[in-house]
Structures are given as structure tokens and as C-alpha cells.
Amino acid sequence: xxxxxxxxxxxxxxxxxxxxxxxxxxxxxxxxxxxxxxxxxxxxxxxxxxxxxxxxxxxxxxxxxxxxxxxxxxxxxxxxxxxxxxxxxxxxxxxxxxxxxxxxxxxxxxxxxxxxxxxxxx
Amino acid sequence: xxxxxxxxxxxxxxxxxxxxxxxxxxxxxxxxxxxxxxxxxxxxxxxxxxxxxxxxxxxxxxxxxxxxxxxxxxxxxxxxxxxxxxxxxxxxxxxxxxxxxxxxxxxxxxx
Numbered sequence: 480x481x482x483x484x485x486x487x488x489x490x491x492x493x494x495x496x497x498x499x500x501x502x503x504x505x506x507x508x509x510x511x512x513x514x515x516x517x518x519x520x521x522x523x524x525x526x527x528x529x530x531x532x533x534x535x536x537x538x539x540x541x542x543x544x545x546x547x548x549x550x551x552x553x554x555x556x557x558x559x560x561x562x563x564x565x566x567x568x569x570x571x572x573x574x575x576x577x578x579x580x581x582x583x584x585x586x587x588x589x590x591x592x593x594x595x596x597x598x599x600x601x
Numbered sequence: 602x603x604x605x606x607x608x609x610x611x612x613x614x615x616x617x618x619x620x621x622x623x624x625x626x627x628x629x630x631x632x633x634x635x636x637x638x639x640x641x642x643x644x645x646x647x648x649x650x651x652x653x654x655x656x657x658x659x660x661x662x663x664x665x666x667x668x669x670x671x672x673x674x675x676x677x678x679x680x681x682x683x684x685x686x687x688x689x690x691x692x693x694x695x696x697x698x699x700x701x702x703x704x705x706x707x708x709x710x711x712x
């Protein structure tokens with residue numbers, strides 16, 4: 480059974496870059512879509528974006544100018560990079576795998592990591 | 602941008618009784634293929650979210666049949682036929698018609 484594990488710094492300074500990696504175990508990173516979702520403390524979920532194993536991406540328009548998603552198939556990992564962070568980027572960050580329904584090829588978030596907490600503070 | 606609004610935001614429930622949550626979208630979520638692009642997720646206390654319903658009314662694998670999704674266009678409903686204690690948590694709808702947007706969440710708790 481596929482499992483996802485987020486990793487990265489728990490504390491990032493304002494204006495710096497937040498970088499997280501999600502390691503996929505128990506399965507291959509191909510041929511799937513991989514996603515990031517975040518949840519500010521005490522608040523709801525916010526979709527960040529997704530990346531296909533081949534590298535094609537789809538970003539939340541509100542984050543597009545600061546966001547970069549990448550995938551490393553050799554390491555079975557995918558990553559998130561968010562630049563110029565502020566306190567508003569403080570959240571639990573979840574990595575996830577999109578599952579597809581057949582025959583419609585509709586994609587929903589089928590597998591979630593446990594999440595990693597990131598605080599933006601000086 | 603498509604805005605998704607859930608109601609109520611808080612829902613006290615009695616075990617064994619039915620419950621329902623509404624999700625309304627600012628634009629139609631019907632895709633050109635005729636399917637509704639809306640999912641339901643449950644985040645139990647201290648856990649990551651989990652999918653319940655996808656494409657409006659399709660129950661995900663392993664989800665008890667007391668959960669059902671219905672609706673079309675801009676109005677959708679998640680129903681629990683008989684609430685169990687393990688159903689407490691925050692329920693989110695998410696539109697996938699245009700980018701992806703979550704609703705604000707509905708907190709379900711036992712009375």
C-alpha cells in the first residue's frame with residue numbers, strides 16, 4: 480500500500496523560500512498525479528497544486544507566481560518550493576496522490592500523507 | 602474563480618439519526634462530459650483528510666454505504682443515513698471543475 484511522507488524545515492523565515500519533499504513508498508511515482516494541500520492553524524483546507532510524474536503541473540492561481548512543483552522519479556519523490564513566504568503561509572502541508580476513476584479519468588485525492596507543520600517566523 | 606459555500610458550518614448530530622450537509626457553487630460544476638466535478642472529504646480529529654465521495658455521487662472504495670452524495674449543477678448534498686460516533690470531524694466539499702477549491706468545512710459533532 481502506497482505511503483507518503485512529507486519532510487522539510489519546520490521553521491522558515493519571512494521572505495525566504497519554503498521547500499518540502501514528499502517521499503513515496505510502497506509504490507511507484509509513475510504514472511500518477513501528485514498534489515499538495517495545506518491547512519493553516521485552525522482553518523480549512525487549501526489546494527496548492529498538482530504535478531504529473533512526467534512534470535506537467537497545475538497550480539492554484541493565487542500561488543502561481545511563488546510556487547514551483549517538481550518530481551524526481553529516480554528518488555520516488557516530488558517537491559514543493561514556495562518563495563517569498565509570509566506568516567500567511569504558516570500551515571500544515573499535506574502531500575497526496577490523485578486517484579482516478581474509470582472510465583471517466585476523473586481525478587480525486589485518494590491518498591494523503593500525514594502532513595508536516597511549517598511555521599513562518601523570524 | 603469558483604467559490605464553494607458549505608452549510609451549516611457546525612452540525613450537532615445524534616447517533617442513529619440522519620444528517621446532511623449542503624455545498625453550493627458559484628458556477629455550475631457540470632463538465633462537458635455530463636459529470637459533476639465535486640468531491641467530499643472527511644477530516645477526522647487529528648487525522649489527514651480522506652475521500653468519501655467523488656464526482657458528486659460516487660462512493661470511494663471502503664466508504665460505508667451510509668454516506669451518499671447527490672446534486673447537480675450548483676447544489677450538492679452529502680447525506681449520512683444513520684450517524685455513528687466515528688463520523689465526527691470536519692467535512693469538506695471540493696470543486697474540481699475549474700482548478701480546485703475547498704468549501705469552508707462543516708464541523709460535525711455528537712450532541
